[in-house]
Amino acid sequence: MLTVSVYRYNPDIDYEPYMQDFSFDDEGKDMMVLDVLEKLKVIDPTLVFRRSCREGVCGSDGVNISGKNGLACITPLSEAVRDNKLVIRPLPGLPVVRDLVIDMTQFYAQYEKIKPYMMNDSVPPEKERLQSQEDRAKLDGLYECILCACCSTACPSFWWNPDKFIGPSGLLQAYRFLADSRDTGTKERLTDLQDPFSVFRCHGIMNCVQVCPKGLNPTKAIGHIRSMLVKDSL
Amino acid sequence: MSKVRKIEFDAVIVGGGGSGMRAALQLAQSGYKTAVITKVFPTRSHTVSAQGGITCAIASEDPNDQWEWHMYDTVKGSDYIGDQEAIEYMCQTGPQAVFEVEHMGLPFSRNESGRIYQRPFGGQSKDFGNGGQAARTCAAADRTGHALLHTLYQGNLKNKTVFLTEWFAVDIVKSDDASVAGVIAINIESGETVFVASKATVFATGGAGRIYASTTNAHICTGDGIGMALRAGYPVQDIEMWQFHPTGIHGAGTLVTEGCRGEGGYLINKDGERFMERYAPNAKDLAGRDVVARSMVLEILEGRGCGKDGDHVYLKLDHLGEETLNAKLPGILELSRTFAHADPVREPIPVVPTCHYMMGGIPTNVDGQALTLDSEGNDKVIDGFFACGEAACVSVHGANRLGGNSLLDLIVFGRASGLFIENQLKEGISHKSVSNDDIEQGMNRLNKINNSKSGEKAPVLRSELQTIMQNYFGVFRRGDYMKKGIHKLNDLKARVENVHLEDKSSAFNTARIEALELQNLFETAYATAVAAEGRTESRGAHAREDFQERDDDNWLCHSIYMPGKREIGKRAVNMTLKTMKPFEPKVRTY
Numbered sequence: 001m002l003t004v005s006v007y008r009y010n011p012d013i014d015y016e017p018y019m020q021d022f023s024f025d026d027e028g029k030d031m032m033v034l035d036v037l038e039k040l041k042v043i044d045p046t047l048v049f050r051r052s053c054r055e056g057v058c059g060s061d062g063v064n065i066s067g068k069n070g071l072a073c074i075t076p077l078s079e080a081v082r083d084n085k086l087v088i089r090p091l092p093g094l095p096v097v098r099d100l101v102i103d104m105t106q107f108y109a110q111y112e113k114i115k116p117y118m119m120n121d122s123v124p125p126e127k128e129r130l131q132s133q134e135d136r137a138k139l140d141g142l143y144e145c146i147l148c149a150c151c152s153t154a155c156p157s158f159w160w161n162p163d164k165f166i167g168p169s170g171l172l173q174a175y176r177f178l179a180d181s182r183d184t185g186t187k188e189r190l191t192d193l194q195d196p197f198s199v200f201r202c203h204g205i206m207n208c209v210q211v212c213p214k215g216l217n218p219t220k221a222i223g224h225i226r227s228m229l230v231k232d233s234l
Numbered sequence: 235m236s237k238v239r240k241i242e243f244d245a246v247i248v249g250g251g252g253s254g255m256r257a258a259l260q261l262a263q264s265g266y267k268t269a270v271i272t273k274v275f276p277t278r279s280h281t282v283s284a285q286g287g288i289t290c291a292i293a294s295e296d297p298n299d300q301w302e303w304h305m306y307d308t309v310k311g312s313d314y315i316g317d318q319e320a321i322e323y324m325c326q327t328g329p330q331a332v333f334e335v336e337h338m339g340l341p342f343s344r345n346e347s348g349r350i351y352q353r354p355f356g357g358q359s360k361d362f363g364n365g366g367q368a369a370r371t372c373a374a375a376d377r378t379g380h381a382l383l384h385t386l387y388q389g390n391l392k393n394k395t396v397f398l399t400e401w402f403a404v405d406i407v408k409s410d411d412a413s414v415a416g417v418i419a420i421n422i423e424s425g426e427t428v429f430v431a432s433k434a435t436v437f438a439t440g441g442a443g444r445i446y447a448s449t450t451n452a453h454i455c456t457g458d459g460i461g462m463a464l465r466a467g468y469p470v471q472d473i474e475m476w477q478f479h480p481t482g483i484h485g486a487g488t489l490v491t492e493g494c495r496g497e498g499g500y501l502i503n504k505d506g507e508r509f510m511e512r513y514a515p516n517a518k519d520l521a522g523r524d525v526v527a528r529s530m531v532l533e534i535l536e537g538r539g540c541g542k543d544g545d546h547v548y549l550k551l552d553h554l555g556e557e558t559l560n561a562k563l564p565g566i567l568e569l570s571r572t573f574a575h576a577d578p579v580r581e582p583i584p585v586v587p588t589c590h591y592m593m594g595g596i597p598t599n600v601d602g603q604a605l606t607l608d609s610e611g612n613d614k615v616i617d618g619f620f621a622c623g624e625a626a627c628v629s630v631h632g633a634n635r636l637g638g639n640s641l642l643d644l645i646v647f648g649r650a651s652g653l654f655i656e657n658q659l660k661e662g663i664s665h666k667s668v669s670n671d672d673i674e675q676g677m678n679r680l681n682k683i684n685n686s687k688s689g690e691k692a693p694v695l696r697s698e699l700q701t702i703m704q705n706y707f708g709v710f711r712r713g714d715y716m717k718k719g720i721h722k723l724n725d726l727k728a729r730v731e732n733v734h735l736e737d738k739s740s741a742f743n744t745a746r747i748e749a750l751e752l753q754n755l756f757e758t759a760y761a762t763a764v765a766a767e768g769r770t771e772s773r774g775a776h777a778r779e780d781f782q783e784r785d786d787d788n789w790l791c792h793s794i795y796m797p798g799k800r801e802i803g804k805r806a807v808n809m810t811l812k813t814m815k816p817f818e819p820k821v822r823t824y
Binding site: 010011012013041042045046048049050051052053054055056057058059060074097098099101104108112115116117118120124126127128129130131132133136139143144146147177180182183 | 274275277278279280282283292329332333336337338339341342343344345346347348349350374377380381384388389391392423452453454486488489565568569572573691692693694736737739740741742743744745748
């Protein structure tokens with residue numbers, strides 16, 4: 001038997017959050033943490049968490065698993081259980097709505113701030129805009145972000161300034177457009193980021209890189225933005 | 235007076251996946267007050283899981299490619315019950331719809347000339363089946379759905395679409411004159427119930443793969459639009475047609491794209507034999523999905539399955555080399571390592587046919603207008619009601635969808651619905667008149683669940699439903715078995731109606747949502763069962779052991795399930811083409 005300790009908070013009835021321990025039979029299988037949550041929900045239907053694709057591409061079930069942010073659906077028990085115990089908490093740093101569900105408004109607001117859409121005011125050709133394989137390769141490692149917020153909620157700079165620092169996820173997306181040969185908004189994008197907080201609150205702690213469930217590297221993207229900003233201001 | 239708060243929009247789209255966001259984008263761009271009701275944040279919609287690509291004759295890989303060839307393949311793939319007018323529209327308009335999303339920023343993979351990369355997919359041919367395998371599926375590596383969904387969300391952000399995110403549509407509110415006036419919806423976070431009134435209501439609610447125990451579909455694919463339409467008394471079409479994707483990962487159900495076979499992978503049995511050579515000598519592993527899925531099941535039934543239980547086959551990719559796999563199929567490497575504990579670079583992936591796609595749905599015309607039948611059996615447009623994407627049956631997929639045609643369906647008919655509604659709004663349509671009774675009607679089901687005092691839990695009933703569907707309505711079907719299955723569903727019916735919601739709290743109550751979803755699953759499953767038992771032939775994905783041949787004399791038609799009668803009727807297939815003569819039914823071989 002495994003002890004699964006889950007963060008509980010229901011604003012309708014609870015004065016404050018608490019940890020609830022469940023005794024759980026994993027049947028000796030190396031199941032995913034999401035499967036554990038689903039089974040617990042059959043026992044206790046009041047347990048609340050987000051989930052959708054259950055294969056690591058939709059980004060719904062970002063939670064803090066035994067101290068590390070990750071997606072419940074692709075984290076096997078073998079990676080998460082320590083001393084026969086699994087601890088599941090909501091992603092840190094943002095307000096909790098209920099149990100494992102956080103209010104992601106600030107996270108999404110930072111994403112919207114970077115204007116996450118193609119800017120190109122020229123009249124589009126009849127067919128597609130051409131892009132060389134080399135130029136397209138520059139988007140690899142950037143476009144795959146699933147907006148799960150594992151990175152931004154692992155970032156101390158984001159915890160301090162969630163309203164002013166864009167955070168690793170938003171900045172990765174900012175660079176995804178700066179790096180796109182089809183986008184002509186570079187000047188506007190850099191101007192928007194040219195303040196002491198948006199980019200420069202990144203101190204290279206690299207928690208983002210450590211937790212990204214898609215293996216992406218926001219710190220590297222932020223480095224590229226920094227050099228573009230420096231070049232731009234010279 | 236009704237206590238329910240009312241909010242109004244010019245157009246409301248239920249569902250934030252590919253087709254819903256494409257429709258919303260069209261309307262938001264033209265300045266109409268548009269809202270998307272979506273039960274998950276839009277980029278968590280199931281479109282995100284699409285891998286292989288968008289099939290479309292953009293003539294990049296082959297400069298001589300023609301949309302007419304794509305049309306031929308699609309009609310043949312549908313086993314001739316796809317509406318040819320709709321298929322013509324989709325294949326002809328497709329290139330424009332694809333170029334639009336590219337202009338919007340979709341990061342397609344590229345070929346050497348900088349054009350969109352296209353890969354071969356199942357059921358594709360050149361020159362009306364006479365010119366060999368075509369390569370027609372436009373891809374962003376093996377993450378095309380993700381790239382498409384994020385691009386569409388970004389386009390909607392740019393155009394200031396209103397997103398009612400984490401809101402759940404419960405039921406349709408019909409107006410006095412039987413048209414659709416909007417929906418009752420719950421704000422999941424606060425628990426508030428709202429009447430969302432709209433001049434045009436579009437259902438883009440996606441599929442319902444969760445009616446089966448084993449599915450590639452996300453947890454959220456629960457047939458919400460199908461359930462709502464049936465409860466409102468509207469029909470569904472060809473709902474017996476469910477696609478079983480040949481390659482779901484054994485045990486986990488997660489999808490492995492057909493693109494794997496497009497890039498040169500193939501299936502083997504326990505003897506290492508490339509068995510598709512026997513079943514489809516020409517197209518082999520790239521035959522239609524129904525053909526490949528059935529061949530796999532036969533291999534397993536005849537004792538040539540792999541693993542200690544002999545209950546799956548292998549998808550072999552290692553011969554393609556690590557470099558190709560990393561470049562073309564990086565997502566598959568990840569999924570296989572995580573869910574199959576197999577590294578495709580070195581070893582094959584254990585796969586088994588898995589429920590993947592609902593070909594049937596709410597019948598519509600090419601403008602997305604939802605249809606019902608009048609007392610004489612003629613098509614009748616339902617005023618104010620539209621559907622697109624997997625929830626709809628416009629019918630471009632007929633009895634079997636071709637790989638890559640679902641994403642094309644989403645953007646073509648999301649766009650078409652948007653364009654049509656835009657014109658209607660320009661001409662000046664208004665909100666429908668609604669009485670308190672009409673609103674109360676839409677609240678009935680929710681009230682019943684909220685007031686439930688006893689009964690069974692939703693997850694228990696759901697798994698019972700899924701087991702029945704898996705056992706009695708799977709890849710191969712048989713009349714006596716299906717009758718037994720329907721009997722079991724009849725037993726389950728009252729228990730599902732009386733599902734017990736123990737937790738009555740308001741904030742983010744997902745138990746409430748799951749109870750509501752369960753009833754949608756049941757409606758979809760029941761319609762599937764009745765239609766499957768009623769269609770006494772084998773066609774496309776619907777394979778019956780007791781009626782093994784296609785029966786064009788009696789069944790070259792759509793099935794129409796009317797919720798009141800709980801039986802199926804027939805509706806003619808549309809064969810009226812604008813540009814050419816229709817394709818006549820032929821024996822379907824690959």
